[in-house]
Amino acid sequence: MEAELSPSVLGITMPENLAVGLMIAEHRARCASRGCDFEYAAFALGQSPFPVPDVVAAALREAASHGEYVPTLGIRPLLEQLPGFWARHFGMQRTADDFVVVPGAKAGIHLLLSMLRGPLLIPTPAWVGYGPLATLVGKAVERLPTDQAVGYKLDPERLESHLRAASPGQRLLILNSPNNPTGAVYTREELAAIAAVCRRNGVLVISDEIYALSTYDPTQFVSMAAVYPEGTFVVSGLSKFAAAGGYRLGLVVLPSECSADHRQIFQKVGAATYSNVTTLVQFAAIPAFADSPVMVEYLADTRSLHALMARELQRRLRAVPGARICTPDGGFYFMLDLNDVAPRAAARGLESSGEVAAALLGHPIHVALLAGEATELPAEDLSFRVAFVDYDGAAAMRRYRAERPAGPVAEAQFVEAAAPRMTEGVERLSRWIEAL
Amino acid sequence: MEAELSPSVLGITMPENLAVGLMIAEHRARCASRGCDFEYAAFALGQSPFPVPDVVAAALREAASHGEYVPTLGIRPLLEQLPGFWARHFGMQRTADDFVVVPGAKAGIHLLLSMLRGPLLIPTPAWVGYGPLATLVGKAVERLPTDQAVGYKLDPERLESHLRAASPGQRLLILNSPNNPTGAVYTREELAAIAAVCRRNGVLVISDEIYALSTYDPTQFVSMAAVYPEGTFVVSGLSKFAAAGGYRLGLVVLPSECSADHRQIFQKVGAATYSNVTTLVQFAAIPAFADSPVMVEYLADTRSLHALMARELQRRLRAVPGARICTPDGGFYFMLDLNDVAPRAAARGLESSGEVAAALLGHPIHVALLAGEATELPAEDLSFRVAFVDYDGAAAMRRYRAERPAGPVAEAQFVEAAAPRMTEGVERLSRWIEAL
Numbered sequence: 001m002e003a004e005l006s007p008s009v010l011g012i013t014m015p016e017n018l019a020v021g022l023m024i025a026e027h028r029a030r031c032a033s034r035g036c037d038f039e040y041a042a043f044a045l046g047q048s049p050f051p052v053p054d055v056v057a058a059a060l061r062e063a064a065s066h067g068e069y070v071p072t073l074g075i076r077p078l079l080e081q082l083p084g085f086w087a088r089h090f091g092m093q094r095t096a097d098d099f100v101v102v103p104g105a106k107a108g109i110h111l112l113l114s115m116l117r118g119p120l121l122i123p124t125p126a127w128v129g130y131g132p133l134a135t136l137v138g139k140a141v142e143r144l145p146t147d148q149a150v151g152y153k154l155d156p157e158r159l160e161s162h163l164r165a166a167s168p169g170q171r172l173l174i175l176n177s178p179n180n181p182t183g184a185v186y187t188r189e190e191l192a193a194i195a196a197v198c199r200r201n202g203v204l205v206i207s208d209e210i211y212a213l214s215t216y217d218p219t220q221f222v223s224m225a226a227v228y229p230e231g232t233f234v235v236s237g238l239s240k241f242a243a244a245g246g247y248r249l250g251l252v253v254l255p256s257e258c259s260a261d262h263r264q265i266f267q268k269v270g271a272a273t274y275s276n277v278t279t280l281v282q283f284a285a286i287p288a289f290a291d292s293p294v295m296v297e298y299l300a301d302t303r304s305l306h307a308l309m310a311r312e313l314q315r316r317l318r319a320v321p322g323a324r325i326c327t328p329d330g331g332f333y334f335m336l337d338l339n340d341v342a343p344r345a346a347a348r349g350l351e352s353s354g355e356v357a358a359a360l361l362g363h364p365i366h367v368a369l370l371a372g373e374a375t376e377l378p379a380e381d382l383s384f385r386v387a388f389v390d391y392d393g394a395a396a397m398r399r400y401r402a403e404r405p406a407g408p409v410a411e412a413q414f415v416e417a418a419a420p421r422m423t424e425g426v427e428r429l430s431r432w433i434e435a436l
Numbered sequence: 437m438e439a440e441l442s443p444s445v446l447g448i449t450m451p452e453n454l455a456v457g458l459m460i461a462e463h464r465a466r467c468a469s470r471g472c473d474f475e476y477a478a479f480a481l482g483q484s485p486f487p488v489p490d491v492v493a494a495a496l497r498e499a500a501s502h503g504e505y506v507p508t509l510g511i512r513p514l515l516e517q518l519p520g521f522w523a524r525h526f527g528m529q530r531t532a533d534d535f536v537v538v539p540g541a542k543a544g545i546h547l548l549l550s551m552l553r554g555p556l557l558i559p560t561p562a563w564v565g566y567g568p569l570a571t572l573v574g575k576a577v578e579r580l581p582t583d584q585a586v587g588y589k590l591d592p593e594r595l596e597s598h599l600r601a602a603s604p605g606q607r608l609l610i611l612n613s614p615n616n617p618t619g620a621v622y623t624r625e626e627l628a629a630i631a632a633v634c635r636r637n638g639v640l641v642i643s644d645e646i647y648a649l650s651t652y653d654p655t656q657f658v659s660m661a662a663v664y665p666e667g668t669f670v671v672s673g674l675s676k677f678a679a680a681g682g683y684r685l686g687l688v689v690l691p692s693e694c695s696a697d698h699r700q701i702f703q704k705v706g707a708a709t710y711s712n713v714t715t716l717v718q719f720a721a722i723p724a725f726a727d728s729p730v731m732v733e734y735l736a737d738t739r740s741l742h743a744l745m746a747r748e749l750q751r752r753l754r755a756v757p758g759a760r761i762c763t764p765d766g767g768f769y770f771m772l773d774l775n776d777v778a779p780r781a782a783a784r785g786l787e788s789s790g791e792v793a794a795a796l797l798g799h800p801i802h803v804a805l806l807a808g809e810a811t812e813l814p815a816e817d818l819s820f821r822v823a824f825v826d827y828d829g830a831a832a833m834r835r836y837r838a839e840r841p842a843g844p845v846a847e848a849q850f851v852e853a854a855a856p857r858m859t860e861g862v863e864r865l866s867r868w869i870e871a872l
Contacts, residue, residue: 002694003640004553004606005701006573012704018711022507045505052503060716064496067488067680069481071458103539103684103710110709114572117440132708136550137442138574170440204439244503246715248539258438265441268448272568273546274539275454278714279682280496 011135015128016374017387020361021045024368040361041425042390044368046180046332048243049393050305053298055287056242063283072270073263074101075282081289082251088291089213090223098254100266101277105210105237105250106133109174112206112233112252113137115265118170121162121203123154125335125375125383127180142166143376148326148337148383152182156193163201171203175224178211181375181385182335183310183328185215188222195228205232210250213241213299215330216307229256240332241299242288243393247281302393305400306332309388312415313426315408317386320430332389336369338382344436345382352379360432367429391419447571451564452810453823456797457481460804476797477861478826480804482616482768484679485829486741489734491723492678499719508706509699510537511718517725518687524727525649526659534690536702537713541646541673541686542569545610548642548669548688549573551701554606557598557639559590561771561811561819563616578602579812584762584773584819588618592629599637607639611660614647617811617821618771619746619764621651624658631664640691641668649677649735651766652743665692676768677735678724679829683717738829741836742768745824748851749862751844756866768825772805774818780872781818788815801868803861827855 024040031039051057073079079096086092102108110133113120119140122130126143134141144162146152154175163171175194177186186194198205207224215221225232237250254262270276288295310328317323322341328334338345338356350356357371372383396418405414416423460476467475487493509515515532522528538544546569549556555576558566562579570577580598582588590611599607611630613622622630634641643660651657661668673686690698706712724731746764753759758777764770774781774792786792793807808819832854841850852859 003691003698005551006553009551009701009705012708014704015707018505018508018707021505047505048503052501057500060500061497064493064500064720065488067484067678067682069454069457069483069681072454106708107710115441115445117442129708132704136705136708242503245505246503246712248710248712248714255439262439265445268450268568269445269572271451271454272448272542272565272572274543274684276682276684278684278717281714281717284500 008136008138012132015132017044017046017128017370020368021047038363038366039421041367041421041428043386043388043422043425044370046387047245047389048240048302048332049389049391050243050302050397051394052244053242053288053295055292055294056244056284059287060280060284063280066279066283068279070276070279070282072267072276074099074277075279078282078286078289081286084291085289086253089218090221090226092223092226094253097263098256098259100252100254100263101282102250102252102270103274103277104248105208105235105239107248107274108235108237108250108252109133109206109208110137111266111269112235113139113172115269116170116172116204118172121159121171121173122376123175125152125181125372125377126174127176127208128370128374130174131376142171148335151184151326152179152335153184153186153190154194156197159194160197160201163197163203169202171201172206173198173203174206174208176208177224178215178221178328178330180211180331181333181370182326183331183333185220185329186222187220188227191222191224192227195224195231198228198231203231207232207234209234209236210240211331212236214303214306214332216303216310217329218303220329225253231255238285238288241302243302247284249277249281249285301397301400305393305396308405308411309391309415309419309422310334312411313386313388313422315412316423316426317430320433322433332387333385334388336384336386338384338433341433341436342382348436353377353382353384354379356382357384360429365428365432367425367432388422390421390425444572444574448568451568453480453482453564453806456804457483474799474802475857477803477857477864479822479824479858479861480806482823483681483825484676484738484768485825485827486679486738486833487830488680489678489724489731491728491730492680492720495723496716496720499716502715502719504715506712506715506718508703508712510535510713511715514718514722514725517722520727521725522689525654526657526662528659528662530689533699534692534695536688536690536699537718538686538688538706539710539713540684541644541671541675543684543710544671544673544686544688545569545642545644546573547702547705548671549575549608551705552606552608552640554608557595557607557609558812559611561588561617561808561813562610563612563644564806564810566610567812578607584771587620587762588615588771589620589622589626590630592633595630596633596637599633599639605638607637608642609634609639610642610644612644613660614651614657614764614766616647616767617769617806618762619767619769621656621765622658623656624663627658627660628663631660631667634664634667639667643668643670645670645672646676647767648672650739650742650768652739652746653765654739656765661689661691667691674721674724677738679738683720685713685717685721737833737836741829741832744841744847745827745851745855745858746770748847749822749824749858751848752859752862753866756869758869768823769821770824772820772822774820774869777869777872778818784872789813789818789820790815792818793820796865796868801864803865803868824858826857826861
């Protein structure tokens with residue numbers, strides 16, 4: 001019996017980074033038992049390499065017997081940790097009732113797209129997940145290309161002219177800072193300019209700030225909600241800063257006005273679809289948001305290590321003729337632009353970023369990058385996302401706490417020792433580009 | 437700034453059982469610290485009262501550091517436990533690839549309703565959650581009333597005549613056995629007759645079997661997939677049999693044909709919306725499905741206790757003139773029919789099940805029942821769902837293992853001692869009915 005499927009699911013594609021990431025994880029699991037004749041350099045999947053903070057894992061063990069249902073919006077002791085965390089890290093004054101606990105940041109965006117009327121504006125390049133979520137909820141998408149020359153940041157004038165030409169009515173804009181895939185971090189002035197356009201045109205913002213705590217200079221991060229409090233839904237969560245993607249705990253910070261109304265809608269939709277976020281994970285999350293020296297140290301060290309890896313891998317790639325690189329200010333990613341070698345790639349039959357990524361993934365290179373086309377760039381734009389998290393984070397953190405490399409030579413040695421798959425991957429990638 | 441909302445969320449209501457259940461939980465939490473001058477008898481929320489099995493909580497503690505992402509369809513060691521579990525308990529031969537791990541049974545139904553084309557047929561009375569999920573995904577609903585006289589079971593002839601009169605095309609039927617709210621368990625013959633109608637008319641079945649392991653006589657439970665393997669999606673999970681509603685781990689068993697195609701759709705939709713079910717919860721679930729003496733004993737004892745509570749509370753309510761009661765064969769619920777006292781209720785201004793439930797909840801009765809109208813019965817039908825799980829399950833299990841009451845007198849004493857809030861609640865309810 002052949003089941004007929006809903007039109008909305010037929011349009012969804014499997015995110016390439018997940019598919020490649022899991023293929024590599026399976027390859028490594030097999031190799032662990034039988035041995036393998038090659039190793040992937042995995043620059044595709046953006047997962048924190050660090051261990052879950054000890055205080056979080058300990059709280060989880062203590063909460064193991066919590067099998068009960070709890071309020072859909074989140075347990076009170078967790079909600080009460082959040083205003084302090086937001087105040088300390090982002091200088092924002094909010095109350096516990098401005099927050100909603102959701103089953104992951106992705107689920108938070110899904111809920112918002114289900115709740116809020118109007119088409120979704122997506123600046124591109126973009127995270128692989130926004131498009132499929134919009135498709136699934138039947139939402140129209142309007143894409144706003146950004147320029148590499150300005151660090152792939154959304155130009156408020158382009159936004160304004162797009163809105164002038166568009167049909168009237170409420171729209172949603174998804175902003176992402178620090179950005180995946182580009183590593184861009186918006187300044188307060190840039191956000192204020194975008195906010196002004198949004199305010200004039202009835203655009204609500206879904207601000208995906210999941211990478212906020214990985215901004216290399218923490219004073220540089222500004223939340224969209226700081227400049228557009230009345231029209232911004234912030235999405236955040238545990239996954240990146242506490243290395244807990246598999247825990248599935250996200251947060252939504254509601255706009256300063258009408259937050260009681262919005263809470264009620266989250267409660268109804270959440271109760272109808274997921275009941276509550278895994279109870280024991282909510283208890284485990286409390287110390288992640290608490291003001292403790294161990295979390296302060298964990299956040300500082302993980303942030304420094306991300307910055308160090310970015311710096312060193314970029315230094316190595318910059319030496320390759322034909323490779324252009326966009327410097328990140330936060331997150332786990334930067335963009336590698338190979339358009340200068342496009343004619344040489346075309347001569348070998350590689351005419352799209354997807355074809356180049358496939359060639360790099362295969363024998364004998366085995367380097368996994370995310371093709372620009374998966375980030376909604378045109379297929380013929382030979383740009384790629386490099387995720388620099390393929391190393392043993394626990395070992396790297398121990399090593400870093402013991403030595404803290406200062407200066408380029410020490411950093412090169414550190415990364416060579418702590419992240420050999422990545423340095424070897426950059427090596428292979430460089431040779432491949434040079435040999436094109 | 438007032439956000440405009442999507443039409444699909446505007447139609448959703450907060451499930452009354454959750455709202456009342458959480459109100460009571462908050463009341464009790466407050467009382468624990470300050471004392472209270474009354475106690476609710478909570479027959480509204482259907483949550484297992486037992487502790488999570490020790491082997492599950494222990495596995496969870498061991499898995500605490502698993503912060504990583506895992507495959508959307510479920511981790512392999514969990515999937516590989518499932519065919520054996522299904523064979524032992526339900527006599528069904530399936531492979532690991534026939535199963536999908538989802539974030540709760542409710543989320544499994546949500547995913548299926550998103551994936552599968554066609555209107556949803558809901559036999560009524562029905563679980564409070566089906567209607568809101570259909571509304572949320574924009575699915576049309578066709579309701580099929582059932583008769584109390586035949587234990588509220590779907591009549592295959594009524595189904596057939598409904599389908600004959602309906603527009604052509606694929607439909608989905610949600611079946612629920614053991615049933616919430618009625619406690620009805622379908623026999624093999626009854627399921628086969630429904631399957632024959634479905635097969636002839638292109639109806640796919642979503643079989644909600646979340647209460648399967650609470651069937652009082654375990655040989656009586658039959659899965660719809662046993663008689664309609666090619667057209668049934670079974671929904672199940674940890675919440676009821678392992679007392680782990682808050683863990684949020686559900687399962688879908690795919691139809692025997694095309695299960696690879698359906699897996700691919702689950703993978704795409706799951707990857708787009710929730711990434712994976714909480715990783716450490718998946719590891720914790722492995723021993724829940726393993727073949728171990730401790731789980732066999734846990735399942736037998738929890739099943740016996742549910743049956744015992746049902747028996748004893750029914751015995752007490754049957755003594756009340758005007759109260760009719762439908763005997764459950766599984767699950768945590770039975771229906772209480774007060775239509776015989778409707779004229780007396782109407783004389784006090786109570787003309788719907790919702791009004792009666794509100795009167796019972798308030799001062800001085802404080803008895804929480806779920807009104808029949810929340811289960812999609814007509815408002816004027818004075819029927820109510822009684823959930824009989826408001827007791828300390830850990831203490832009751834210890835007591836039960838020590839004494840195992842035999843015969844009505846011992847059972848009455850056992851329930852009086854183990855579940856005083858429930859016996860007191862039945863007392864109050866009886867007095868209220870008699871005094872109407």
